[in-house]
Amino acid sequence: MTKEEVKHVGKFFKKFIILLVLLFITDRIIGTLLENAYKNAPQGDIKTFAHSITDPTEDIFIYGSSRAVHGYDTRVFTDSLALSCFNSGRENSNILYHTSILDEMLKKHKPKVVVLDVSARELTWRSAENSKMVLASMILPYIHSDTSFANIARQLFPEELMKAQVSKIYAYNSMVLSLAVGKRKFNKDKNLNGYVPIHGTKITGKIPSFTDESDQTDSFAKQKFEEFVRTVKENNIRLYVIQSPLYVKHFNTTVSLDTIRSILNRYNEPFWDYGFDTAFYKKELFYDNLHLNSVGSELFSKKLVSDIKSDLEKNDPEILNHPQ
Amino acid sequence: MLFNSLDFVGFFFIITALFFILPHKYRWLLLLMASCYFYMDFIPIYILVLGFTIVVDYFAGIFIEKSAGAKRKWFLRMSIVANVGILGFFKYFNFVNDNITFFLKLFHFTNPITDLSFILPIGLSFHTFQAMSYTIEVYRGNQKAERNFGIYALYVMFYPQLVAGPIERPQNIIHQFYEPKKFNYEKAVSGLKIVLWGYFKKLVVADRISIYVNAVYNNPYHHSGKTLFVATILFWVQIYCDFSGYSDIAIGTAKVMGYDLMQNFKRPILGKSVAEKWNRWHISLYSWFRDYVYTPLSRGARRNKTKLLSYIVVIFLLSGLWHGANWTFIIWGAFSGLSVVVERLYKDKVKPQKYIPKIWMIIFGTIISFMVTALSCLFFRALNVKDALHIVKSIVTMKKGPLFKGSPPINFYYYIIAAALLIIVELFQEYLPQVKLINNKSVVIRYAGYIIILMVILLIGVFNGSQFIYFQF
Numbered sequence: 001m002t003k004e005e006v007k008h009v010g011k012f013f014k015k016f017i018i019l020l021v022l023l024f025i026t027d028r029i030i031g032t033l034l035e036n037a038y039k040n041a042p043q044g045d046i047k048t049f050a051h052s053i054t055d056p057t058e059d060i061f062i063y064g065s066s067r068a069v070h071g072y073d074t075r076v077f078t079d080s081l082a083l084s085c086f087n088s089g090r091e092n093s094n095i096l097y098h099t100s101i102l103d104e105m106l107k108k109h110k111p112k113v114v115v116l117d118v119s120a121r122e123l124t125w126r127s128a129e130n131s132k133m134v135l136a137s138m139i140l141p142y143i144h145s146d147t148s149f150a151n152i153a154r155q156l157f158p159e160e161l162m163k164a165q166v167s168k169i170y171a172y173n174s175m176v177l178s179l180a181v182g183k184r185k186f187n188k189d190k191n192l193n194g195y196v197p198i199h200g201t202k203i204t205g206k207i208p209s210f211t212d213e214s215d216q217t218d219s220f221a222k223q224k225f226e227e228f229v230r231t232v233k234e235n236n237i238r239l240y241v242i243q244s245p246l247y248v249k250h251f252n253t254t255v256s257l258d259t260i261r262s263i264l265n266r267y268n269e270p271f272w273d274y275g276f277d278t279a280f281y282k283k284e285l286f287y288d289n290l291h292l293n294s295v296g297s298e299l300f301s302k303k304l305v306s307d308i309k310s311d312l313e314k315n316d317p318e319i320l321n322h323p324q
Numbered sequence: 325m326l327f328n329s330l331d332f333v334g335f336f337f338i339i340t341a342l343f344f345i346l347p348h349k350y351r352w353l354l355l356l357m358a359s360c361y362f363y364m365d366f367i368p369i370y371i372l373v374l375g376f377t378i379v380v381d382y383f384a385g386i387f388i389e390k391s392a393g394a395k396r397k398w399f400l401r402m403s404i405v406a407n408v409g410i411l412g413f414f415k416y417f418n419f420v421n422d423n424i425t426f427f428l429k430l431f432h433f434t435n436p437i438t439d440l441s442f443i444l445p446i447g448l449s450f451h452t453f454q455a456m457s458y459t460i461e462v463y464r465g466n467q468k469a470e471r472n473f474g475i476y477a478l479y480v481m482f483y484p485q486l487v488a489g490p491i492e493r494p495q496n497i498i499h500q501f502y503e504p505k506k507f508n509y510e511k512a513v514s515g516l517k518i519v520l521w522g523y524f525k526k527l528v529v530a531d532r533i534s535i536y537v538n539a540v541y542n543n544p545y546h547h548s549g550k551t552l553f554v555a556t557i558l559f560w561v562q563i564y565c566d567f568s569g570y571s572d573i574a575i576g577t578a579k580v581m582g583y584d585l586m587q588n589f590k591r592p593i594l595g596k597s598v599a600e601k602w603n604r605w606h607i608s609l610y611s612w613f614r615d616y617v618y619t620p621l622s623r624g625a626r627r628n629k630t631k632l633l634s635y636i637v638v639i640f641l642l643s644g645l646w647h648g649a650n651w652t653f654i655i656w657g658a659f660s661g662l663s664v665v666v667e668r669l670y671k672d673k674v675k676p677q678k679y680i681p682k683i684w685m686i687i688f689g690t691i692i693s694f695m696v697t698a699l700s701c702l703f704f705r706a707l708n709v710k711d712a713l714h715i716v717k718s719i720v721t722m723k724k725g726p727l728f729k730g731s732p733p734i735n736f737y738y739y740i741i742a743a744a745l746l747i748i749v750e751l752f753q754e755y756l757p758q759v760k761l762i763n764n765k766s767v768v769i770r771y772a773g774y775i776i777i778l779m780v781i782l783l784i785g786v787f788n789g790s791q792f793i794y795f796q797f
Contacts, residue, residue, distance in 0.1 A: 001344065001345075001507070002506065004506070005344070005506050005507045008506075008507050008508055008509040008512075009344075009507055011509050012507075012509050012512055012513070015513075018771075019771065019774060019775075022771060022775060023774075023775055023778060026775050026779065027779075027782070030779065045732070066731065091731055091732055092731060159330065160787075163787065167782055169779065169782050169783055170782050172783065173782065173783060173784070173785070173787070174735075174738065174783075174784060174786075176783045176784065177734055177737055177738065178734055202725060202726050204724065204725055205545065205546075206545075208543075208545070208546065288546075289546075
């Protein structure tokens with residue numbers, strides 16, 4: 001290198017370091033502001049997640065994807081069973097997400113009943129990947145304060161963890177609008193202990209197919225499902241694994257559902273399938289082909305709660321006799 | 325290796341540092357080895373395909389230069405046949421075979437030849453065209469045949485532009501490999517600024533919008549006319565940012581090492597007419613078609629307007645086919661070519677500039693060009709012709725239904741913000757170039773600009789390492 005080149009390199013690195021320092025300071029300042037906004041989120045997914053892992057108190061916890069969020073009316077559970085209920089469902093999530101949340105919740109609180117809504121593609125690779133991203137967006141803000149979350153991140157998405165460790169604001173990627181403006185302004189629907197009703201229907205045209213014959217189960221998702229069932233059993237919590245109603249082309253089973261059934265059989269747990277229950281296979285009960293609307297979810301919740309009640313009366317009446 | 329991966333960031337810094345540490349005479353070797361590693365990171369075995377075309381064109385160049393008359397032409401033809409043959413085999417074999425199968429089925433025959441099962445070598449269309457431009461330029465006498473095999477291989481394989489262009493010309497790049505490059509602060513910073521803007525386009529705009537576009541275009545039958553319309557408009561912005569983002573990163577990384585690659589995009593979404601839009605879009609490809617196909621064809625048809633216009637359509641059809649072996653690309657090419665021809669005929673016959681003030685010509689021209697291109701992109705993105713026609717019908721009839729906003733709906737605002745940010749910046753660059761952010765003379769504004777862009781990338785960029793759309797070509 002010539003003297004002139006060395007001079008240029010020196011100038012470059014000097015300015016580059018100045019930029020990095022400025023970037024680091026800005027990152028920490030904005031990151032701290034976002035951290036505060038995150039911890040004080042008024043409602044929505046962030047609040048639901050935070051409640052599930054930091055101050056859970058309810059008797060019944062519901063887990064699942066958006067089909068759980070919009071399909072399980074917590075008010076019906078509380079009114080009919082006289083047990084408090086919280087819907088921990090999360091859009092685009094699958095068993096990877098649910099198992100992680102369950103583990104965190106059990107460190108602080110043991111509910112009496114856990115309801116897990118599964119989809120016919122619950123254990124596929126695609127679901128697992130989506131769920132990983134959702135889980136990452138939720139837990140990255142906690143990695144500095146909670147080692148168990150850092151461990152989950154290390155196991156499931158080490159690259160994301162590394163980025164979040166370098167940049168404080170990276171943990172809030174894609175959340176800035178929710179945090180800056182507040183979830184309420186973008187979502188007119190109420191959040192009722194995690195249950196978010198959606199109204200009306202937008203279904204038009206032919207009934208679509210939901211399943212894909214090329215689907216294969218993801219071994220990690222399968223392992224996580226088994227872990228979920230085992231954890232619930234070990235903690236003596238009553239478990240209900242459900243397929244809630246769908247408005248898609250009829251199918252008998254899928255590789256995910258077969259795997260779920262076989263694991264549940266091993267643990268002597270039932271699988272309740274309302275997927276194509278004729279009582280609910282009506283367009284007017286659905287917002288879209290996969291999600292019940294507010295009318296449908298109330299009807300379905302009533303039916304499910306009635307079935308749970310019968311089951312509890314028969315097999316575990318203690319739960320109903322001693323609400324917390 | 326994807327530009328939007330941490331691996332690439334590390335790779336780039338290591339190679340650039342080694343490049344300036346090494347003496348000039350070894351740098352080409354470093355770049356060649358780095359390019360091989362970069363390419364083999366995708367599917368290693370395909371380096372053999374690339375190697376084959378490099379060997380063929382290297383010797384073809386020398387033989388063309390040494391020969392005269394018909395022999396010279398014969399060597400050029402041989403080189404073109406080898407290049408097009410490889411491209412045709414890998415890219416079009418299954419397409420042609422599928423169409424033969426379809427045709428035979430109409431007459432109740434079965435096709436005995438089955439489709440081949442392989443993945444298309446990454447960037448095949450790009451480096452094949454770059455290789456062909458070398459032999460053509462040697463044939464035309466504009467470029468001396470390269471005797472150093474390593475330098476020629478580097479011309480085809482130079483890693484910044486190996487897999488998605490710009491498709492370089494030998495006159496522009498080969499001599500640069502011989503020039504001793506010195507680390508230059510201004511050039512390095514200028515290159516990194518281009519890289520930064522490229523990442524912004526890719527991560528904040530293209531990959532963000534792709535979430536919405538994929539959700540809609542992968543299920544077009546479930547969406548309303550207005551959703552499909554919004555997705556179509558957004559796809560135009562997405563593909564522009566995806567591809568030009570790649571080009572910016574390629575141009576910027578090369579610039580840091582002192583190499584100047586050709587400009588590939590000039591804000592095409594602000595093209596004031598359909599024709600102007602194409603002059604600003606994928607400049608290296610369309611100038612390739614212009615120089616090596618259109619110009620030779622049109623030489624014999626100087627006064628025949630019909631022929632000249634039909635050649636324009638031919639060029640666009642070829643460019644459609646270049647993009648992919650699918651009828652959607654062919655329709656996209658035909659639509660694009662016809663829209664240029666219709667616009668030219670309209671301007672020649674009606675002469676709207678006589679009646680409409682210039683400012684309105686610019687505004688209308690920009691909007692019409694934007695909409696026409698967005699509509700043509702519909703064919704580019706649709707999975708098949710049936711889907712494309714359904715989407716067109718749904719948009720034209722404004723098929724009823726709510727506007728899909730994504731899941732969760734708040735994400736919709738990210739798509740809009742991403743597209744709006746891009747358009748605002750490009751409007752400034754186009755019409756108020758004196759207003760600068762990262763090129764501002766004030767150090768405060770310049771650094772604020774860097775930090776704002778980096779913060780926006782960290783806050784709303786998508787870091788899922790998705791591929792660049794043009795890698796498939």
